Amino acid sequence: xxxxxxxxxxxxALLLLGTMVFFALFDSPKNILIPAFKQSFDIGxxxxxxxxxxxxxxxxxxxxxxxxxxxxxxxxxxxxxxxxGLAFVALGFWRxxxxxxxxxxxxxxxxFIAPLVFGLNTMVPxxxxxxxxxxxxxxxxxxxxxxxxxxxxxxxxLGAGFAxxxxxxxxxxxxxxxxxxxxxxxxxxxxxxxxPHGKAEGPLTIKNPLLFGMIGAFSASIVAETAxxxxxxxxxxxxxxxxxxxxxxxxxxxxxxxTIGRLIGGFVAGRFGTQKTLVxxxxxxxxxxxxxxILKEQGLFLIAGAGLFMSINYPTSLLLAQSLFPSxxxxxxxxxxxxxxxxxxxxxxxxxxxxxQITAYRTFFLIPVMLVVSxxxxxxxxxxxKESRADE
Numbered sequence: 001x002x003x004x005x006x007x008x009x010x011x012x013a014l015l016l017l018g019t020m021v022f023f024a025l026f027d028s029p030k031n032i033l034i035p036a037f038k039q040s041f042d043i044g045x046x047x048x049x050x051x052x053x054x055x056x057x058x059x060x061x062x063x064x065x066x067x068x069x070x071x072x073x074x075x076x077x078x079x080x081x082x083x084x085g086l087a088f089v090a091l092g093f094w095r096x097x098x099x100x101x102x103x104x105x106x107x108x109x110x111x112f113i114a115p116l117v118f119g120l121n122t123m124v125p126x127x128x129x130x131x132x133x134x135x136x137x138x139x140x141x142x143x144x145x146x147x148x149x150x151x152x153x154x155x156x157x158l159g160a161g162f163a164x165x166x167x168x169x170x171x172x173x174x175x176x177x178x179x180x181x182x183x184x185x186x187x188x189x190x191x192x193x194x195x196p197h198g199k200a201e202g203p204l205t206i207k208n209p210l211l212f213g214m215i216g217a218f219s220a221s222i223v224a225e226t227a228x229x230x231x232x233x234x235x236x237x238x239x240x241x242x243x244x245x246x247x248x249x250x251x252x253x254x255x256x257x258x259t260i261g262r263l264i265g266g267f268v269a270g271r272f273g274t275q276k277t278l279v280x281x282x283x284x285x286x287x288x289x290x291x292x293x294i295l296k297e298q299g300l301f302l303i304a305g306a307g308l309f310m311s312i313n314y315p316t317s318l319l320l321a322q323s324l325f326p327s328x329x330x331x332x333x334x335x336x337x338x339x340x341x342x343x344x345x346x347x348x349x350x351x352x353x354x355x356x357q358i359t360a361y362r363t364f365f366l367i368p369v370m371l372v373v374s375x376x377x378x379x380x381x382x383x384x385x386k387e388s389r390a391d392e
Contacts, residue, residue, distance in 0.1 A: 008188075012127045013135060015185055017142045019079065020120055022178040024146025026086050026171040027113065029164075030106070031230045032154050032251060035237050035244050036164045037106075041099040045234075045360075049352015052230065054107045056345025062114030063341045067334045075119050075126070076187045082116030083179045090172035094165050114341075121318065122333060126188045133274075133319050137266030140315040144259035151255050155248035210324055210384055215336055217377035218317045219343040221282055224370040225310050226347050228254070228289075231360070232303065238360040240297045254304035261311025269312065274320045275385075277312065279378050285309040286371035293364050 038048055070078045089109045096102045124136050154167065232254065236247040261281075269277040285306040292302030318333065325332040354363040 008186075009128050011185065012123075012188055013129060013138075015181060016120060016123055016127070016135075017138060019083070019178050019182065020139050020142040021146040022171075022174045023083075023086070023113075023116060023120075024143040025150050025174055026090055026168075027143075028147035028150045028255075029154060029167055029171070030109075032151055032233055032248055033164050033167075034230065034234050035247075036158070037102070040164070041102050043099060045352045045355040046349075047352075049349040049355070051103055051106050052348025052352065053345060054103075055110045056341065056348055058107055059110035059114050060338065060341040060345050062111055063118060064334075064338045066115040066118035069115050070119055070122065074187065075123050076182065076185075078115045078119040079123075080179055080182050082112045082114075082119065083175050083182065085112030086116070087172045087175040087179070090168040090175060093168035094172065096165065118337065121337075123187075125322075128188070131266065131270065133270055133316075134266035136315045136319050137262055137269070137312065140311075141259060141262035141265075144255060144262050144311060148252060148255035148259045151248055151252040155245045155252060158248065159245035210381060211321075211332065211335065213377050213381040213384060214317075214321045214324060215339045217374050217381060218321065218336060219340045220370045220374035220377060221310075221313050221317065222340050222344050223347050224285075224289075224367045224374070225313055226344055227351055227364075227367050227370075228303070228306070228310065230348060231351055231355070231364075234355070235360045235364050236300060238355070239364075240300075250300055250304055253301065254307040256307070257305060258307035258311040261308045262315065265312035265316060269316050269319075274316050274323065275378065275382060278316050278320065279375060279382075281309040281312055282371055282375055282378070286368045286375070289371070290365075290368040293361070293368070296361070 034048060038044065043051075066078070073081075086109065089105055089112065092101070092105045096105060120139065121136075124132055124139060127135065129135050150167075154164075157167065158164065233244065233247040233251050236242045236250060237244060242250075265277075272280075288302050288306040288309070292299030292306070295302065318336070321332050321336045351363055351366065354366070
């Protein structure tokens with residue numbers, strides 16, 4: 001059995017990457033179609049933000065339990081059940097008519113998203129490849145690839161008068177197809193050792209200064225990235241009266257650059273180091289978004305350009321958190337993901353309320369502000385790591 005496992009790393013990697021692509025095809029429309037949801041079900045920004053908030057609560061709770069589920073069921077069952085659940089949710093979106101049913105589906109999808117995402121991310125170190133960092137970045141590149149493809153397709157389909165609900169019919173077919181592939185592959189067992197970034201002292205709790213700093217840096221940058229992903233199209237429609245298909249096309253450029261960045265991000269981080277790469281990329285993203293907001297409609301493509309630098313944030317931050325605690329990487333992953341999910345769940349409702357209270361344009365300044373906060377926490381982690389090395 002061990003011999004068979006050692007012969008199939010490419011098969012496992014391809015299955016992992018393919019699963020992420022089909023998940024992205026399902027997941028990305030929920031952000032792109034926010035203006036369409038609001039129009040179809042006659043809901044405002046605050047209500048839409050509340051649904052995003054409730055969905056985030058559901059995701060946070062399920063993220064906490066996903067580790068336990070994965071240990072009890074194994075990666076294969078966890079991923080397959082998540083995919084099947086999302087296929088049924090997609091079929092529900094296809095046929096939904098009432099605002100109540102839409103709200104239940106929108107919030108309930110996180111019950112299946114959380115274990116699927118956890119299973120995919122924690123599968124990476126189980127696959128015997130030479131460069132786990134590259135595979136992690138490729139995994140999230142595949143999400144960006146699926147999201148970019150869906151964004152471009154939605155822009156064209158809506159422009160041609162295609163009903164948004166029919167998009168979910170096609171995504172359900174794709175999810176069911178990838179389920180079949182997952183059912184007929186034997187998953188690997190065992191775990192590779194994560195390459196250490198430094199030596200972290202003390203118990204692995206949120207009170208640990210390094211873990212606290214990493215959670216702060218990761219959470220703030222994820223809040224900024226999530227705000228762009230969820231509200232960029234809404235920002236363009238409400239602030240500058242763009243048509244939804246026009247906004248979707250500009251969002252496509254953001255996602256295209258996001259995709260390119262994740263494709264090359266693993267190589268760049270491997271060459272210059274994970275934290276140096278992160279700090280440089282987040283600094284560039286902060287400058288681009290701030291300048292783009294100040295320039296208003298003329299700066300939309302600058303905000304889209306930030307996608308190139310925001311792209312490596314999630315996979316590289318996750319890898320950095322794991323490498324700070326190489327002997328406890330799984331627990332570190334669980335604590336970090338649960339913490340950022342808890343913090344990030346407030347993003348949707350806060351942005352929704354701020355859109356109504358101070359306009360979508362002013363609300364978008366939240367993005368560069370959170371990037372500055374993230375950079376501050378990275379500085380704290382950097383100093384602590386230097387002190388730790390000096391003590392050694």
